[in-house]
Every structure is written in structure tokens, then in C-alpha cells.
Amino acid sequence: MSASRPDFEEILRLVRPGSRVLDVGCGEGELLELLVRRNGVDGRGVEISPEGVSACLARGLAVMQGDADRDLDYFPAGAFDYVILSQTLQAVLRPRHVLGELMRIGERAIVSLPNFGHWGVRLDLLLHGRMPVTASLPQPWWATANIHLCTMADFTGLCDDLALGVDACAIFAGGRPARPANPKHPLENLRAEAALFLLSRRPASNP
Amino acid sequence: MSERADTAEDNGGVIAFPPERPLHLDSGGALAGLEIAYRTFGTLNADRSNAILVCHALTLDQHVSGRHPLTGKPGWWGPMVGPGLPLDPDRHFIICSNVVGGCMGSTGPSSINPATGEPWGLAFPVITVPDMVRAQAMLVEALGIDRLFAVVGGSMGGMQVLQWAVEYPERIFAAVCIAAAARHSAQNIAFHEVGRQAIMADPDWRGGAYAKEGLRPGKGLAVARMAAHITYLSEAALQRKFGRELQRDGLSWGFDADFQVESYLRHQGATFVDRFDANSYLYITRAMDYFDLAGGETLAGAFARAKDVRFCVFSFTSDWLYPTIESQTIVRALNAAGARTSFVEIDSDKGHDAFLLDEPVLRAALGGFLESAALVWDAR
Numbered sequence: 001m002s003a004s005r006p007d008f009e010e011i012l013r014l015v016r017p018g019s020r021v022l023d024v025g026c027g028e029g030e031l032l033e034l035l036v037r038r039n040g041v042d043g044r045g046v047e048i049s050p051e052g053v054s055a056c057l058a059r060g061l062a063v064m065q066g067d068a069d070r071d072l073d074y075f076p077a078g079a080f081d082y083v084i085l086s087q088t089l090q091a092v093l094r095p096r097h098v099l100g101e102l103m104r105i106g107e108r109a110i111v112s113l114p115n116f117g118h119w120g121v122r123l124d125l126l127l128h129g130r131m132p133v134t135a136s137l138p139q140p141w142w143a144t145a146n147i148h149l150c151t152m153a154d155f156t157g158l159c160d161d162l163a164l165g166v167d168a169c170a171i172f173a174g175g176r177p178a179r180p181a182n183p184k185h186p187l188e189n190l191r192a193e194a195a196l197f198l199l200s201r202r203p204a205s206n207p
Numbered sequence: 208m209s210e211r212a213d214t215a216e217d218n219g220g221v222i223a224f225p226p227e228r229p230l231h232l233d234s235g236g237a238l239a240g241l242e243i244a245y246r247t248f249g250t251l252n253a254d255r256s257n258a259i260l261v262c263h264a265l266t267l268d269q270h271v272s273g274r275h276p277l278t279g280k281p282g283w284w285g286p287m288v289g290p291g292l293p294l295d296p297d298r299h300f301i302i303c304s305n306v307v308g309g310c311m312g313s314t315g316p317s318s319i320n321p322a323t324g325e326p327w328g329l330a331f332p333v334i335t336v337p338d339m340v341r342a343q344a345m346l347v348e349a350l351g352i353d354r355l356f357a358v359v360g361g362s363m364g365g366m367q368v369l370q371w372a373v374e375y376p377e378r379i380f381a382a383v384c385i386a387a388a389a390r391h392s393a394q395n396i397a398f399h400e401v402g403r404q405a406i407m408a409d410p411d412w413r414g415g416a417y418a419k420e421g422l423r424p425g426k427g428l429a430v431a432r433m434a435a436h437i438t439y440l441s442e443a444a445l446q447r448k449f450g451r452e453l454q455r456d457g458l459s460w461g462f463d464a465d466f467q468v469e470s471y472l473r474h475q476g477a478t479f480v481d482r483f484d485a486n487s488y489l490y491i492t493r494a495m496d497y498f499d500l501a502g503g504e505t506l507a508g509a510f511a512r513a514k515d516v517r518f519c520v521f522s523f524t525s526d527w528l529y530p531t532i533e534s535q536t537i538v539r540a541l542n543a544a545g546a547r548t549s550f551v552e553i554d555s556d557k558g559h560d561a562f563l564l565d566e567p568v569l570r571a572a573l574g575g576f577l578e579s580a581a582l583v584w585d586a587r
Contacts, residue, residue, distance in 0.1 A: 044547065050568070053551040057519070057572035060579025064520075064538055064550035074539035 007112050007196055008034060010170050010178035011084060014110060014198050015039050019081035022046065022106065024068050024098075025088035029056035036061070044080075046071060069093045072101040080106040087112055087194070090146045100162060103201055108167070112196040115171075117151030117189040136193045152189040159199060168198040217273050217296075219246035221312050222349055230307060230342050233335040233497075240321060243346050244312025245269050245304035248288065249296030251352070256584070258352045259294055259577075260343060261303040262360030262367035265491055266432075266483055268311040271303040272296070277311075277482050286565035293574040294359065302350065306367075307342040308334040308491050310484035317418060317484045327486075329415035334490055336363070336498045340370040344378070354378050356584055357577060361385035361562035362529065363491070366498050369537065372513040373500060381580040382513075383573060385521040386562045388533035389506055389540070390499040395528065398438055399492040402431030406485045415486055428485040429476030436475045441525035441558035506540035513546055517583075519576040520550040521562070521569060528559040549576060 008031050015021060017039045023032045026045030029052075036043045045063035047053045056063035064071070068085070069092050083106030085098070090113055092098045102109040114136040115121075124132035131141035137149070150158075152171075159166060170178035171192035181188040183197060221244045224230075229237035246269040251258060261271050261284070268275075272282035272289060288294040294301050305313035308331070316331035323330075347355060358379050360368045365387025372382045388395070409427025411417055417424055437445075449468040464470040501509045518541050522534035531552045541548040553568045555561040562569065 042547075050551055050554055053549075054553075054568045054572045057549055057551060058575035060575050060582070062517070062547050062549045062579075064542070064548055065552050066538075066550070071539070074542050076543055076545060079542075079545060 006172055006175070006177050007086065007194065010196055011035075011086070011110055011112075012038055014168060015041060015082050015084075017041070020079070021082045021084065022075070022080045023084045023086070024072065024102070025085060025091075026056060026061075026063060027052050029059055029061045029063060031084070031086060032056065032061050032063070033059055068098050072098065072105060075105040077104050078107065082106055082108050082110055084110045085112070086110075087114065089113055090148050090150065092148065095148045095150075096158060096162070099158065099164075103162070103164060103199065107200065109164075109199040110196065111155075111199060112194060113150065113152075113155060114146065114194050115152050115189065115192040116149045117153060118173075118193050119190045120193070122190075134193075152183060152192055152195050153186070155195070155197070156183045159197070164199045164201065166197050167200050170196045172196070217246070217248055219269065220244070222346060224345060224349075228345070230338065230345065232332055232338050234333045236332045238307070238314060238332065240314070241307065241342060241345070242312070242314045242318070243304050243307070243342055244309075245302060245346055246271070246273065247303075247350075248272050248301040249299050251300040251350070255352050256354070256356060257298065258300045258302060258347070258350075258355050259357045259359060260347060260355050260371075261288070261294065261301060262339075262343070262358065262364035262371075263303060263306065264360075264362035264364050265435075265495065266479070266488070267364075268309065269303045269305045270311075271301070278478075283563060286563075286570060287573065293570060293577055299356070302347065304343055304346050306339040306363075306491065308339070308487060308494060310487040313342070315484070316415070316486035316490055326416075326418040328418065329486070331486070331490065333493055333497075335494050336366050336370050337374065339494065340367050340374060343367070343371075344375055347378070354380065357381040357383060357580065359383040359385075359573075360387070362387055362559065363495055365529075366495065366500075369500050370498075372516045372518070373509050376513040376516050379516060380584050381517040381519070381577070383519045383521075383576065384534075384537065385569070386523055386526050386529050386534075386559055387537075388529045389501065389537050391496050392533075396496045398435065398528075399496055401434050403489050403492060405430035405434070406489060409485075412485065415489075417485070423480065424485045425480040428480045428483065428488060429473075431485075431488060432479040432483075433472040433476045436472060438528045439558055439560040441527065441556055443525060443556040444558050447556075501540075506536065507543035510540050510544035510546060513541075514544050516546060517576075517580050518546055518548040519573070520548065521572070522550075522552045523555045523557070523559070523561040523566075524552060525556045526559040526561065 021041040021043045023045045035041045046066045053065045083102045121132045169183035171181040172194040224241045226239040229239040230241045305311040308315045316327045320327040358371045365384040368384045406427040409424035411422040412424035452467045522531040538550040
């Protein structure tokens with residue numbers, strides 16, 4: 001079984017085999033199934049759509065229908081080694097609250113985001129004066145679920161506010177495999193179409 | 208059992224426990240000479256590890272599959288029980304027993320009270336959902352099964368599943384709770400009270416001693432059923448099925464069943480009294496009203512002992528008897544307790560009864576859940 005998405009490959013690389021993992025916004029369970037099969041994790045998922053949950057259950061995954069904004073509050077602290085939020089934080093109502101909850105219930109969090117600081121997005125906005133529609137942000141502003149878009153710099157700023165350390169950062173562009181990057185470097189904020197962060201509570205020095 | 212088994216592997220009967228093994232009741236007493244009627248489908252495997260207990264709802268019984276001996280109709284969970292279905296007699300040993308207090312062969316208010324030689328009537332002790340589960344545990348033990356692969360149930364059956372998980376977590380591996388709640392709400396109790404009052408207002412009820420006089424409070428029980436039946440459906444389902452359609456051309460300008468929905472409900476009531484005992488209806492609805500899994504503690508605290516059980520919880524969008532929030536309460540408490548929990552709210556406009564119908568999402572999800580649980584269970 002191979003991961004089709006480069007961000008999945010990076011997550012599979014980061015997650016310690018045999019650990020306890022919660023995938024928030026797990027969709028139809030593609031990533032969760034890879035984690036269970038390849039990394040042997042004790043995996044669980046939260047998904048908002050009933051179709052997604054049903055698909056997960058049909059493939060044998062333990063998934064509950066729920067909402068990242070509300071339902072994380074009910075998990076006990078430290079229940080998981082990793083909590084994964086893949087391409088979801090920008091779609092929740094309260095990103096700061098959700099990020100705080102991820103770090104309460106997980107020892108570590110893996111968060112991936114579309115990067116609004118990418119040069120293509122900036123150029124598109126500069127040239128056309130309209131909300132950019134790009135490969136990683138394919139919907140027009142009025143149809144998008146992405147209600148809290150941010151740049152890498154915005155996100156690392158929020159992490160600083162919450163005293164979260166970035167233990168690893170990888171960026172994605174042009175469909176190429178993940179590349180390790182300094183999350184605070186202004187050039188990476190231009191290059192990344194999407195970025196992935198491994199976060200922990202204890203403040204760590206940036207890579 | 209009197210009826211002929213449909214297949215060689217469709218078995219069951221009535222198990223009678225000796226008087227020295229009474230059922231201890233929450234109300235403080237004990238029921239000596241307990242009899243439990245049950246039915247099994249499939250074959251128990253050599254290491255006795257493929258048993259699934261199905262817990263039935265308020266007015267259902269042990270005839271989860273096969274043919275019902277009284278009505279001649281197929282078992283009540285045809286869409287889920289059968290070869291190739293989630294509960295598969297070719298793979299599982301499926302057990303379903305009539306609850307204590309019921310009227311399909313297990314000891315209940317219509318059974319003979321050994322002390323008087325007459326039907327118990329209201330002298331029968333009040334029973335609870337935990338009492339029902341304790342009786343099931345006695346049956347499972349008598350069948351030689353130390354640990355059930357799964358306990359599955361909807362509605363009141365779902366309450367029993369939760370009770371199993373809390374009372375006997377070491378004796379079950381997986382638990383499936385469908386369209387249920389961890390405690391009865393005020394609205395649930397209110398609807399049940401309407402039904403009980405209808406029965407007790409029937410002059411033929413005779414203070415519960417109708418059997419002695421050869422009577423049956425059929426009118427009261429039918430009204431109870433009619434009121435309850437509305438709560439099992441949804442506004443949308445009723446509207447789609449009946450709308451304002453009339454039975455015949457024109458109105459009667461009286462109180463005949465002008466509307467098809469009236470005729471339907473009357474039919475539901477009339478056929479129900481042929482297969483159900485009025486006092487059993489009182490006792491079982493009471494048991495449900497008394498059900499409160501958490502008791503004095505938090506629900507998460509109650510589930511703490513069940514944290515190693517694999518749970519799957521289902522609700523239906525149009526179920527207003529046990530709405531989704533009840534299942535969410537259960538799921539959140541299970542998560543807080545650290546139990547491995549799946550949950551899905553199935554989109555259906557068929558109301559509470561959706562769990563009995565052929566809902567493809569329920570079938571696929573329940574099948575997937577049991578399938579993956581079996582992989583872990585078999586590899587243990």
C-alpha cells in the first residue's frame with residue numbers, strides 16, 4: 001500500500017510505530033488506514049460527515065462522527081501520542097481553541113495547512129485584486145470551507161502565542177515530496193503551497 | 208420450544224434455573240425458578256468464541272430471525288441477521304432471549320406465581336434493565352460461554368448493551384448500541400406514562416388480575432401501542448406514507464377512521480394485543496423509565512470499567528424518541544473514559560424504527576465494525 005499524497009508520506013514518516021493516534025477530520029480514512037497498516041498505530045478518527053464515518057467503519061476503522069470545534073473537549077488530557085489535523089485547521093470555527101485542544105489531548109500534534117503566503121497566492125491577489133483560486137485553494141471565496149486561511153508566518157506566530165514548539169516542519173510545492181524547512185524563514189513562506197508541522201508543548205528550538 | 212426450527216442450526220428453548228439459583232433483583236427481592244426463553248442461530252465454535260448476544264427492544268422478543276411462532280412473520284431483524292449479513296449464522300452463534308418481565312416464554316407477570324398457583328399480575332416484582340441483563344448473563348453462562356464476542360441491540364436493547372458493558376466488561380469484547388440512551392428523558396417517561404394509564408384505565412384490566420377472570424385489557428393496550436407507535440416514526444415518514452389520504456371517498460362526518468393514518472394506527476393497536484401482554488407492557492416500560500446508567504456518578508465514571516470494550520454507537524437523524532444528542536452523550540462519556548468508540552449518525556427520515564429497517568449505511572457500518580473487531584478478537 002503506498003500513500004498517494006506527499007503529505008501522507010511525511011505523516012507516516014513522523015508517526016512513531018505502535019503509538020496512539022487520533023486523526024481529526026479523517027475523511028474516508030485513507031490516512032488512518034495507512035497509519036494502522038504501515039505503522040501499526042492504535043488509530044482513531046473524528047469526522048464530521050456521516051458518509052465519511054460510514055466509509056471508515058466499513059473499512060474497519062474506529063471513527064466517531066463529530067466536530068473538531070466541539071467534540072475534542074470530551075477527550076481526556078494526554079489520551080493520544082499524536083493528534084493529526086490534516087488540511088482542516090483552516091476550516092474550523094475556532095482554530096486557536098482547536099489547536100489548544102489538540103495539544104491538550106495529544107503529546108504531539110501534526111498539523112498541515114494550505115499556505116496563503118505562497119508566491120502564487122500573493123501574485124494572484126496582487127494582479128487581480130481578487131481572492132486567489134489556486135491548486136491548493138481551488139474554490140472561490142463564497143464556496144470555500146476554508147474560513148480561516150493563514151500563512152506559515154501566521155501559524156508559527158500562533159504557535160508562539162500558545163507556547164508550542166515546532167519540532168519539525170516540511171513544505172510541499174509542485175506535487176514534489178515533502179522538503180524539510182525552517183518554518184520561520186520568509187523564503188519558505190513564499191515557496192510552500194502547503195506546510196506540515198510537528199508540534200509539542202515544550203518549547204523547542206526551531207530547526 | 209413448540210415451533211419447528213427453520214433449520215438444523217436454529218435452536219433454542221426455555222431454560223429453567225433451579226430455585227437455589229434465583230435472579231437477584233434491583234428492587235431488593237429475588238425471583239426463584241426463573242425461566243428464560245431464547246433462540247439461537249448458527250453453531251457455537253470449538254473454543255466458544257463466536258457468540259453474539261442480541262438484545263431486543265420493548266415489544267420485540269427472542270425471534271430475531273427465523274419465523275415467529277405466533278404471528279408467522281419473519282424475525283424482527285431480517286436486514287441484519289442472515290447469511291452474508293453483519294450477524295451471520297454461518298459464522299456467528301447468535302443468541303437472543305426474551306427479557307425477564309416479557310411475555311414470550313420468559314418469566315413475567317403473566318407467568319404462574321408458584322406461591323399462589325395463579326398468574327403473578329401486579330404481585331410480580333418490578334424489574335429493571337440491569338435485572339434483564341443479569342438474567343441474560345445467567346443464560347450465557349448456562350450455554351457455556353465465558354466471553355461474548357459482541358453484544359448488540361437497539362432501543363431498549365441498546366440500553367441493555369450499555370448495561371452489559373458496565374456490569375460485565377470482562378465478559379464481552381465488543382458492544383453495539385443503536386438508537387438508544389443512557390437514561391430515560393422526561394419525554395420518554397411521559398410517553399410511557401400515557402401508555403400505562405391507557406392500560407390501567409381499561410375496565411378489563413382489573414387491577415392487573417385480568418387473566419384470572421379470562422379477560423384482556425385489549426382496548427387500553429391498543430391505545431398504548433398507538434401512542435407509542437407514533438413515537439417510533441417521524442413526521443416526515445407519516446406524511447409520506449399517509450398524508451391526508453382518506454380511507455374511502457368523502458368524510459364520514461363522524462368518528463370512524465376517515466384518514467388512512469387512523470386506520471393504520473388502529474390496525475397497529477389491534478394486532479399488537481394479539482401478541483403482547485398488557486402487564487408485561489407496564490413492567491417493561493417501567494424498567495426503561497427507571498434506567499439511568501450513571502446512577503449517582505458521571506456517565507464517564509460509569510464507563511470507566513468498560514474502557515477495554517470496543518464500542519460502536521449509532522443514531523438516526525429523524526429519531527425523536529432517542530435523538531442523536533443521547534448517543535452523543537454516550538459517545539463523549541466513552542471517549543472521556545478512554546474507550547475505543549465509533550459513532551455515526553445515520554441520515555434517515557424513518558424515525559426511531561429506522562434501526563429495524565434495511566438501512567444500507569447501518570448494514571455496512573455494523574458489518575465493518577464487527578469485521579474489524581473479529582480480526583483483533585481472533586488474533587488475541
